Amino acid sequence: MAGSVPLASTKTSTPRNRSTRSTGAVKWILIGAALLVLIWLIVLPLAVVIIESLKKGLGVYVEAIRDPDAMSALKLTLLVAVVTVPLNTIFGVAAAWAITKFNFRGKQVLVTLIDLPFAVSPVIGGLIYVLVYGAHGWFGPWLQEHDLKVIFALPGIILATLFVTFPFVARELIPLMEDQGQQEEEAAVTLGARGFRIFWKVTLPNIKWGLLYGIILCNARAMGEFGAVSVVSGHIRGETNTLPLHVEILYNEYQFSASFAVASLLLLLALVTLLLKSWFTRKSQHQS
Amino acid sequence: MSKRLKKGVLIGLALTMAAVLAACGSDTEAKNGAKNDGGKKSVELLNVSYDPTRELYEKYNEAFAAYWEKEKGQKVTIKQSHGGSGKQGRAVIDGLEADVVTLALGYDIDAIKETGLIAEDWQQKYELNSSPYTSTIVFLVRKGNPKGIKDWNDLIKDGVEVITPNPQTSGGARWNYLAAWGYALHQNNNDEAKAQEFVKELFQHVPVLDSGARGATTTFVERGLGDVLLAWENEAWLSVKELGPDKFDIIYPSESILAEPPVAVVDKNVDKHGTREVAEAYLEYLYSEEGQTIAAENYYRPTLESVKTKFADQFPEIKLFTIDEVFGGWDEAQPKHFNDGGIFSQIYTPK
Amino acid sequence: MQTSASKRGVLPGFGLTMGYSVLYLSLVVLIPLSALLLNSTGLTWEKFWDVATDPRVLASYKISFLTAAAAGLIDTVLGLLLAWVLVRYDFPGKRLFDAIIDLPFALPTAVAGVSLTAIYSQNGWIGSLFEPLGIRLAFSPIGITLALMFIGIPFVVRTVQPVLQDLDAEVEEAAATLGASRFRTFRSVVLPELLPPLLTGFALAFSRGIGEYGSVVFISGNMPMKTEIAPLLIMSKLEQFDYAGATAVALLLLLISFILMLLINSLQRRVRKAAR
Numbered sequence: 080m081a082g083s084v085p086l087a088s089t090k091t092s093t094p095r096n097r098s099t100r101s102t103g104a105v106k107w108i109l110i111g112a113a114l115l116v117l118i119w120l121i122v123l124p125l126a127v128v129i130i131e132s133l134k135k136g137l138g139v140y141v142e143a144i145r146d147p148d149a150m151s152a153l154k155l156t157l158l159v160a161v162v163t164v165p166l167n168t169i170f171g172v173a174a175a176w177a178i179t180k181f182n183f184r185g186k187q188v189l190v191t192l193i194d195l196p197f198a199v200s201p202v203i204g205g206l207i208y209v210l211v212y213g214a215h216g217w218f219g220p221w222l223q224e225h226d227l228k229v230i231f232a233l234p235g236i237i238l239a240t241l242f243v244t245f246p247f248v249a250r251e252l253i254p255l256m257e258d259q260g261q262q263e264e265e266a267a268v269t270l271g272a273r274g275f276r277i278f279w280k281v282t283l284p285n286i287k288w289g290l291l292y293g294i295i296l297c298n299a300r301a302m303g304e305f306g307a308v309s310v311v312s313g314h315i316r317g318e319t320n321t322l323p324l325h326v327e328i329l330y331n332e333y334q335f336s337a338s339f340a341v342a343s344l345l346l347l348l349a350l351v352t353l354l355l356k357s358w359f360t361r362k363s364q365h366q367s
Numbered sequence: 368m369s370k371r372l373k374k375g376v377l378i379g380l381a382l383t384m385a386a387v388l389a390a391c392g393s394d395t396e397a398k399n400g401a402k403n404d405g406g407k408k409s410v411e412l413l414n415v416s417y418d419p420t421r422e423l424y425e426k427y428n429e430a431f432a433a434y435w436e437k438e439k440g441q442k443v444t445i446k447q448s449h450g451g452s453g454k455q456g457r458a459v460i461d462g463l464e465a466d467v468v469t470l471a472l473g474y475d476i477d478a479i480k481e482t483g484l485i486a487e488d489w490q491q492k493y494e495l496n497s498s499p500y501t502s503t504i505v506f507l508v509r510k511g512n513p514k515g516i517k518d519w520n521d522l523i524k525d526g527v528e529v530i531t532p533n534p535q536t537s538g539g540a541r542w543n544y545l546a547a548w549g550y551a552l553h554q555n556n557n558d559e560a561k562a563q564e565f566v567k568e569l570f571q572h573v574p575v576l577d578s579g580a581r582g583a584t585t586t587f588v589e590r591g592l593g594d595v596l597l598a599w600e601n602e603a604w605l606s607v608k609e610l611g612p613d614k615f616d617i618i619y620p621s622e623s624i625l626a627e628p629p630v631a632v633v634d635k636n637v638d639k640h641g642t643r644e645v646a647e648a649y650l651e652y653l654y655s656e657e658g659q660t661i662a663a664e665n666y667y668r669p670t671l672e673s674v675k676t677k678f679a680d681q682f683p684e685i686k687l688f689t690i691d692e693v694f695g696g697w698d699e700a701q702p703k704h705f706n707d708g709g710i711f712s713q714i715y716t717p718k
Numbered sequence: 719m720q721t722s723a724s725k726r727g728v729l730p731g732f733g734l735t736m737g738y739s740v741l742y743l744s745l746v747v748l749i750p751l752s753a754l755l756l757n758s759t760g761l762t763w764e765k766f767w768d769v770a771t772d773p774r775v776l777a778s779y780k781i782s783f784l785t786a787a788a789a790g791l792i793d794t795v796l797g798l799l800l801a802w803v804l805v806r807y808d809f810p811g812k813r814l815f816d817a818i819i820d821l822p823f824a825l826p827t828a829v830a831g832v833s834l835t836a837i838y839s840q841n842g843w844i845g846s847l848f849e850p851l852g853i854r855l856a857f858s859p860i861g862i863t864l865a866l867m868f869i870g871i872p873f874v875v876r877t878v879q880p881v882l883q884d885l886d887a888e889v890e891e892a893a894a895t896l897g898a899s900r901f902r903t904f905r906s907v908v909l910p911e912l913l914p915p916l917l918t919g920f921a922l923a924f925s926r927g928i929g930e931y932g933s934v935v936f937i938s939g940n941m942p943m944k945t946e947i948a949p950l951l952i953m954s955k956l957e958q959f960d961y962a963g964a965t966a967v968a969l970l971l972l973l974i975s976f977i978l979m980l981l982i983n984s985l986q987r988r989v990r991k992a993a994r
Binding site: 451454457478535536537538574575577578582590591705707712716 | 943
């Protein structure tokens with residue numbers, strides 16, 4: 080199969096404004112439609128969050144965010160993201176390499192298994208770790224004997240987050256690397272390059288955007304995950320509450336504005352990562 | 368090939384173990400630290416509670432810490448965990464090391480008892496079924512009560528929409544259902560069939576079944592859906608206070624259920640932590656004048672006579688029945704009414 | 719060994735990456751999920767069958783799968799539009815546009831649910847427009863679909879976008895030079911290339927929709943037989959401490975979505991081969 084694929088042509092990053100590009104009317108109609116979709120589908124709900132968070136004034140907003148419980152929740156959320164994102168990134172790259180560069184039996188099943196966490200209800204995503212590490216789970220008694228805590232402590236939260244964000248990077252890379260085939264890498268091998276160098280010098284430049292997207296999505300979801308983490312966190316205030324859980328608690332306490340203020344903090348965090356990406360993009364464009 | 372496969376497995380194992388151990392390590396360290404000074408000078412308690420008790424316990428924890436330091440010269444820090452009552456119960460069963468639990472219904476504590484964490488006779492350990500404060504189910508209606516809702520039978524009038532959370536997912540909502548059932552039973556000379564008919568009709572007036580109490584309140588208050596919200600008395604007062612005194616009225620029906628949110632010491636955990644003395648005192652103090660006052664200030668009905676009289680205006684006297692009187696306790700009520708195949712789910716099962 | 723290695727080509731790292739992937743997959747996903755399968759205390763075949771054929775459970779499956787499929791389909795179309803505009807055109811505010819698309823991931827699902835309900839309920843910004851027409855958006859299957867669309871849209875955009883970015887403009891230009899109309903160019907040159915990522919995007923949005931709980935419970939109204947989703951039933955069984963029942967519902971849900979995704983994935987593969 081590999082031989083029949085035409086060699087990937089050289090990529091061009093020249094601006095696409097030639098005659099064949101839809102120009103004028105069509106362009107603006109499409110942009111307009113896309114903007115409308117964006118505003119309707121995404122911006123509107125986010126606007127509600129911002130409006131609700133400021134309903135009781137800036138004072139309530141600032142207070143909600145400066146609350147010590149909110150701050151500790153923020154720290155925990157960041158910590159969880161810092162641990163889970165690299166782990167899942169390494170996995171994603173490895174899995175994509177194995178899946179797209181080689182042929183083996185059961186590939187379909189492997190790809191689908193990687194997708195599986197998307198289909199698992201977050202509630203179940205948390206529950207399975209309780210079944211394994213909980214007091215009545217497989218390792219529960221052993222863990223208790225050694226006074227190790229997994230569930231209702233940081234490791235449990237990390238595991239649940241790992242599960243939920245598991246497919247993101249792999250999922251982003253697989254279609255992309257499949258599309259690129261393996262000719263370039265094979266050429267590199269012929270030229271005498273070896274092992275990790277091939278990945279670093281040949282593959283990585285080709286997949287860096289996909290990889291970056293994957294990491295960003297993984298990160299955003301890691302920080303925003305609610306369902307699975309809620310099952311394994313134990314909800315101890317100031318200790319095992321992540322930001323999304325803190326949002327829920329405030330909401331349940333009739334502190335509507337405060338809860339939305341904390342939610343908007345999550346949005347802000349996501350925007351920061353996205354701006355970082357934007358910065359990366361621009362920097363690399365300058366270089367090339 | 369197999370050699371490389373092995374290498375991959377080994378590297379993977381190392382990476383994952385390192386990450387998990389790092390996480391575990393930091394955790395155990397923190398725990399040991401707490402343990403070392405847990406003996407004499409200071410002690411830590413974990414109170415696993417349900418959702419709308421946060422303000423109550425925030426105040427109470429301060430009061431108790433002051434009291435305990437004065438009595439014993441020991442510093443006590445109380446950590447709080449809040450969530451849905453059933454979920455919190457499950458968390459304790461699955462290993463959340465609560466010293467005390469303060470939940471919405473006895474059924475959830477019974478479930479913990481089943482696993483041996485709590486002694487059989489927990490409900491007799493403290494006065495009044497181990498329920499230091501109580502509440503009841505009331506109606507929240509729109510200002511001026513435009514539909515003229517006075518009692519339970521007004522809820523099944525034509526054109527009245529009732530908002531209540533789903534009793535199968537919300538522990539609090541089970542009290543709503545039982546209150547309606549008890550009323551119908553008393554109206555119809557304890558005729559169970561009639562009571563079932565009434566409850567069935569009531570739920571046909573429910574357009575939306577939220578999964579939790581707060582969701583139902585939002586549906587009623589923010590979305591403008593429904594004419595009446597069935598709510599715990601303390602939550603009704605809270606929503607009036609937080610969401611608009613000019614928008615809602617609280618209506619007390621002719622009779623309702625005495626909601627008893629019970630408390631218990633988790634025996635296995637306090638013995639493990641060596642915190643039995645302070646945990647027991649913590650719950651005991653809920654019955655004191657100070658504890659009762661804090662409960663009343665957070666709209667829970669006090670049980671101590673002196674505090675009761677002081678807050679008489681806030682808690683109108685209505686006829687209240689208990690779950691033990693009418694339903695024979697949670698052990699009977701839960702499977703009969705709320706488990707799958709029970710009376711509640713029959714309401715929605717097509718014939 | 720020798721033959722399999724040569725069949726696999728000359729590239730290195732198969733053992734390493736494959737071994738690591740499978741191990742990590744097992745540790746994080748497979749072993750815990752098998753706990754679900756094995757640890758189902760008290761789950762006999764009879765019980766499983768009882769739960770699985772309960773009319774309320776069946777109704778919830780139907781609702782979950784239909785709304786997830788509808789949301790996935792709409793997302794696929796809208797997502798293609800968004801990705802296309804993002805990759806192909808320059809316009810002011812593009813960077814912000816690009817950034818906003820990911821935000822649904824970062825918003826805790828419960829918050830998304832509350833704000834979506836605020837918009838689509840009868841007194842909300844959009845819901846109030848439809849109320850006079852007698853169309854109820856929130857607390858109906860439409861509401862569930864809308865919530866799932868919000869949750870799923872980034873999946874489609876983010877799977878299509880990189881491929882579109884990689885897609886060679888020159889092939890299209892060649893087609894155009896040869897006299898193909900713009901629509902034909904799109905249909906016969908661009909679309910075949912985009913079909914695999916579109917399918918992937920659909921599969922992801924769809925499967926995420928099946929399991930989604932947090933955002934849906936607020937907007938669905940949770941009426942048994944009508945707007946009750948399967949994950950909610952799992953919760954309600956857990957609330958009764960009925961682990962076996964909850965596991966049964968979850969297992970079946972998992973099995974069906976696994977098979978569906980396997981189908982979509984092999985379909986995607988076939989499309990890709992045909993495109994070559």
